[in-house]
Amino acid sequence: MKVLVVGNGGREHALAWKLLQSNKIEQVVCVPGNGGTAIMERCQNLPLAVDDFAGISAYALANGISLVVVGPEVPLAQGITDYLQAQGLMVFGPSQAGAQIEASKAWAKALMEEAGVPTAKAGVFTDAVSAKSYLHSQGVPIVIKADGLAAGKGVTVAQTWEQAESAIDAIFQGQFGSAGSSVVIEECLLGQEVSVLALTDGLTIRPLLPAQDHKRVGEGDTGENTGGMGAYTPAPIATAELMARVQTEVLEKTIAALRNRGIDYRGILYAGLMITPDGDFRVLEFNCRFGDPETQVILPMLDTPLEDLILACIEQRLGDMPPIAWKQGAAATVVAASGGYPGNYDKGKVITGIDQATVAGATVFHAGTKLDAQQQILTDGGRVLNVTGLGENFQQAIAQAYKGLQHIQFDGIYYRRDIGHRVLK
Structure with a gap:
């Protein structure tokens, strides 16, 4: 089976990497991909924009693509799933109507209130x-x-x-x-954020391992917000009791509310939660796709073949699948960023040490990278690499990630040295 992955970040590299672990997957094509997907065996990049729906469709139909997996939110919000499905292609990702849950915070707020999902008090203004x-x-x-x-x-x-x-x-x-x-004004909730990504076929919804991101650029969770400087899973603050409540009070209620609006939502539903100091929770926002960098720790822990879960969602038979199987232990990833991120930063810096990091036991997912004509990997974005470690516990997983990171160099490299500080305490 041939799979096309839409996107060019660390999330998409992780998706391609996980899919290629299956002997059912003959090839993965990434649109447009990055330096990591360019050099991965049985993987190739296709230099099209993520919103070139006609180009993606034409390539997929001409080259026997069996499945399209959409990474970023923008093409989903623009209706890529609807377009490709109309061409007879199988797509993992919600319709444009379903993607409103991320594309409009006001729409998502109204849906949560309608469904009785716990969320922060808010007002919407034009x-x-x-x-x-x-x-x-x-x-x-x-x-x-x-x-x-x-x-x-x-x-x-x-x-x-x-x-x-x-x-x-x-x-x-x-x-x-x-x-x-328009603008949404929302009460400020205190506590710890947790990402709960769930697979759904529109009827059944199953959470993946809960993860915790580090959004601030500086150590001690200081400085500007970023796309995420590191993550780990499974987040201990998301206890079994809390996850059981999230299942009934958030995930199932939201899918039911979408159905009530006539939306057949199949794909990832990602709930960003705030766990309050008293152990309660509120939904901060929903996303309509895999998280980044959460995917880079969740997928390495996944034992069930990813394509089996994806196809079960598309074919609306997730409820017939056995429980999702996971590796024991923990995973952590650290983001190596360009100096100046999330502000202005340079591109085109030569990256060395990726192979040595892999030999040291880490898994390196490329994010903002490209392969040049001399077969060098260069920086090409703010978040450059995700260095992921696995271990029997968080101490081992985090140590493995930093051990791998010690081998990686490029001009201006920056990374937080306290990823996982909450669990290490």
Whole structure:
């Protein structure tokens, strides 16, 4: 079977890597892929944009692609699943209607309220005057969110009313493009965030291992928000008791609410949760795809063949599958980023030591990399590599990741040295 993976990040490298562990998978084609997928055996890159639906469809139909797996949220929100399915292709990822759960925070809020899913109190506004009027009826800190997709950068946790007003102005003045047509103002919840990714065929929904990301760029969870500087799984704070509640109070209620709206949601439903100090939880947001970098720790722990789970979702027979099988122990990944990230950074720096990191026992997933004409791997993004370690416990997994990272070099390399600090305590 031939599979096409849409995307070019660490998540997509991890998806291709996991799929290729199966003897059922003949080849993976990544669109457009990165330096890691370019050199992986039985994998090739196809230099098309993720929103070139016609080009992707034409290639898939002409080259015997059996399955398309969509990584990023943007093509899902633009309707790639609907387009490719209309061409007779099998696609893993929700329809454009289902992808609204990530593409519009206001839409997702309304769905959660309709379904009775626990979430933060919020208001939605389409102009700055009404938004600021509501703002001053609330306390601070408070969270200001651009309604649409903003590449993870449209959220401000404002500590003062002045910061909140500036965030509102930035959104309505077009800083986030079309994502700024409306704003969501939300109460600020305290606690620890946990990512719960779940597979669903629209009827049955099964969670994967809970993971915990490190969003801040600086050690001690300081500095600017990023796409994620590292992650580990299974997150101990997501106890079996809490996960049982998430299943009934969040996942099952949300899928039922989607069905009630006539949406047949098949793919990944990713709930970003805030675990409050008293052990309760609220849903911060939903995503319609695999998380990044959570995927880079979840998939190495997965024992059930990934393609079996994906096909069960597409063919609506997830309920007939045996329980998902997992490796024992833990996994951790550390992001090696370009100097200056998440602000301005240089590209084109030569990366060395990846092979040595692999020999040392780590798994290296490429994110912002490319292969040049001289067969060198160069930096090509803010988050460059994900260095993942496995172990019998968190200490071993984290140590394995950092052991691998010691071998990797490029000009300006930056990484946090405290990934997993909560579990190490």
